[in-house]
Amino acid sequence: MSIKVSVIIPVLNAEKYITQCIESLINQALRECEFIFINDGSTDRSQQIIENYQKLDNRIKLVNQENQGVGIARNEGLLVAAGEYIGFVDADDFIDKKMYETLYNSAKRSDCDVVISNYESEIEEHKIITKYHFPNETTLHKDYIQEDILPYLLKEDNLNSVCNKIYKNKVVKEKNLKFPEKVPLGEDSLFNIRFFSIADTMEYIDYTGYFYREVKGSATRNIAGKDYFNRSIEVYNMKLPEVLLKKERVHKLRSIKLIKSVMSFIHIYFTPSKEQSFSTRFRYIERMISNKDVREALKVCYGDLMSNVGRYDKCILNLIKIKSTIGLYFVTAYSRYRNM
Template identity: 50%
Template sequence: MRIKISVIIPVFNAEPYLAKCIESLLNQTVHECEFIFINDGSVDNSVSVIERYKQIDARVVLLEQYNQGVSAARNKGLQAAKGDYIGFVDADDYIEADMYESLYHTALKEDCDIVLSNFESEIDGHAVLTAYPFPVNQVLNKAYISQEVLPFFIKSDELNTACNKLYRRSLLQDQGVQFPLQVALGEDGVFNMAAFSHADRFVYMDYTGYHYREIIGSATRNIIQKDYFQRALDVYHVELPSHFKAILAEESISRLKAIKLIHNVMAYVHIYFKPTASLSVSKQIQYIQTMIGAEEVRKALPIYKKEMKLTLNRYQKVLLYFISNRSWIGIYFITAYSRFRN
């Protein structure tokens, strides 16, 4: 059987969600697939779940590695993949039955290197759709990628995920595109920036087939172990690939980075001020004060205000006012009001 699509699924202690993920893969309306699961040192019964489905369907492939992280797991899958195109799914998510047929049909019809689609997130019990400001169902060429898509990666995290895309395998292999190791945050973004920078043609489909599941309480539960703001600063300071500097002026890169940083700050205040037993109120206040007082934030705020003032809604303007004035009390009450309204 000629394999049309290789789907790569890294697995680490995903037992509660794994069966639904696997069944959504096996139910794909395009049959010529292989589903490459990479067990990354799970200590629960994830392997047993995969083995059970492997006995039922020969398209299930199981590879093993010892807890090297999601990037190493995906790279191992890339090395083993045989399909014409490659997709990625996280083990606690699930997809619609026609997702890969829809993306693959478009890839073949338009001879695309990459096909992009929307995705739906389940956050606090609410469905949130992520879509993109690109022309729909049109072949977008290298010039458009350079002028619109690559800058989008610098100013926003929304395009980072690899899971709502289909990639031509030969593009990834010929250009040596892999996920970076020892990157604490944004490995998907680095991978995608490299893939898109080498792509000649891509299509954005106004289609939603991927369902991202937020593990309940994950953000606030891990707030002590994962310093989200420090990670945002790491991304802010990271050196971009050389081809970006050939495409964009240093001033433009700095401007786009400033927009992303303040976007992140405005999102993180909700995480840090969300009621949780794992973090005391005094610690929450300390996090907020550190974040809004950071030198990088103070430097980025004027740039953000200038660039985004016409697109901000009333709530965002008020929140930005309190951040600008380093008022943690104002931030506390405005985020509490937002939670009440929602």
């Protein structure tokens, strides 16, 4: 069987959700797929569940390794991926039956290097579909990628995920593209910046086939184990591909992304949690809004953000500007109360 899409699934203690994930993969309308599970040192029944399904479907491959992180797990998958295109699924999530058929057919229509689709998030029982303003079902070339997609990746977080895309394997192999290793957060963003900086063609399709579940303990919720802010500072200061360094607005875009991240971290760290004491979270935010990179970024993009956000976010920005941690606490607490 000629493999059209290789799907890489890193797994770490996902026994609660992995059955739904596997079922959504093996029931894909596109049959010419392989499913590469990288068991990253799970200590629960995840490996056993995968092995049971492996006996029923020979498209399932399993690689076991000691716990080394998502980046290394995905890179192991890239080494063995044999499909024309590569997709990624997280073991907590699941996909629509037509997900890879839809993305693959879109890619083949114009031999695209990458296809982007929408995704649905379920966060605390609220469902949100993330869509994009890019031209729909249109082949977009290098000039559009460099003028619109790469700056968007620098400015926004909602295009970071590799899970709502498929990538041409030939490009990945020829350019030896890999995920950064031993990175606790943000590996998707770095991979995408590297891929899109060399991609020649892409398509966006207004289709939602990926269903993201944010669970306690995941990378985006584990405030005790993940230093969100430090990772954002590293991304803010990271060396960019040559094509991006030539753009005059790059520094402003990076500044906007950092400040937006800080605003979201303030909400995360001021949300009541048993993982860390209130005083620990309060001091964390205090250090964050006093950080020299944050102060520099705020100066660069304050005017742009203030003209494009609502009254609540303007209040948050002003409190960051005057370094009022106690003010941020009361404003976010009131917001949570209003939204209950």
